[in-house]
Amino acid sequence: MTSSVNGAARTTTTSLDLSQDPIELTAALVDIPSVSGNEGALADAVEGAIRSLGRFRIDRDGDAIVARTQHGLARRVVLAGHLDTVPIADNVPSRLDGHLLYGCGTSDMKSGVAVMLHLAATMPAPAYDLTLAFYDHEEVEAAKNGLGRIARTNPDWLAADFAVLLEPTNGQVEGGCQGTVRAVVRTSGQRAHPARSWLGENAIHGAAGVLNRLVDYSPRSVDIDGCVYREGLNAVRISGGVAGNVIPDVCEVEVNFRYAPDRDQEQAAAHVREVFDGYEVKVTDSAPGALPGLSAPAVADFVARTGTTVVAKYGWTDVARFAALGIPSVNFGPGDPNLAHKRDEHVDVRNVTGTAETLRRYLAG
Secondary structure, eight states, rough: OOOOBBBBBOOOOOOOOSOOOHHHHHHHHHHHHHHHTOOOHHHHHHHHHHHHHHEEEEETTEEEEEOOOOOSSOOOEEEEEEEOOOOOOOOOSSSEEEEEEEEEEIIIHHHHHHHHHHHHHHOSSOOSEEEEEEOOOOOOOOGGGGHHHHHHHHHGGGSSSEEEEEEOTTSEESSSSEEEEEEEEEOOOOOOGGGGGGGBBHEEEEEHHHHHHHHHHHOEEEEEEEEEEEOOEEEEEEOOOTTTTBBBEEEEEEEEEEEEESOOHHHHHHHHHHHTTSSEEEEEEEEOOOOOOOOOTTHHHHHHHOOOOOOEESSTHHHHHHTTTTOEEEEOOOOOOGGGTTTTTTEEHHHHHHHHHHHHHHHHH
């Protein structure tokens, strides 16, 4: 087994007990805060836990860790999950109430990471070579994404025949993913004193036209391979104003377009500009979607052998990165995606153990 962190050795300061079941592991992971940009302590703990098994080659880039078995088996399967969470909302440490485990990241997606660690520890001889990819910065702009960084700089670490991204799906297969575009729509005016407002032009008032276009917008629903993707275009932030005694001359409305994977990034950005024709539009962030790819033999095999149903993935996930690398992939993990990022985020622990057992049967061949 080898270990590297940008060529240097690293000392782990926090430990994880992989003898725990996936429920206890989920709680332990939640109790190590890892808001985007501060994943180091959790990454150290995960690396140390995997190293202790003695069965994996381990490579590390920043706070992204890739662990691989190297047995020369006929198929290689990737299990992937991000370590970071959105900002904590008074929901750490974790709390168990009956069958529900509460805490930041319980659903998105520390329960999925716990399943990965549990299977790594309890399946010493799966039917396939395994790659475990744990990565940072998924919950922020695409340019910082740790899996994307590895795909750009060390794509050989991710080479495989099939990938399972353990994003929350309630234990059913979610195919492909939506793409996402963020853009700023800008209105301009002219500064003046509010006592003589007729001498100026209020840019915030001018944003009413932008908001009206969003209110009147009719999103598409697109059926691809039986997966129905519903698009959405929404304002997510608005900013403007100079002072309490100044008519503002600039207002910016940030919008987010979640689009079906039959569009590419350029088409999606063009659509946003078309909707806001006549306004200044600047695209600030973009990530492509991924088609469900259900006809790929590896995907069809996974669906058939796990007995799961397939629906569209609402939201962007890193299956898009695997798709760009030519690796068939699915979203499949514990947790309800509708609970992601909520103050009362939680996971049904029965879903955690059920997902672990489904993946165990699949990996046993």
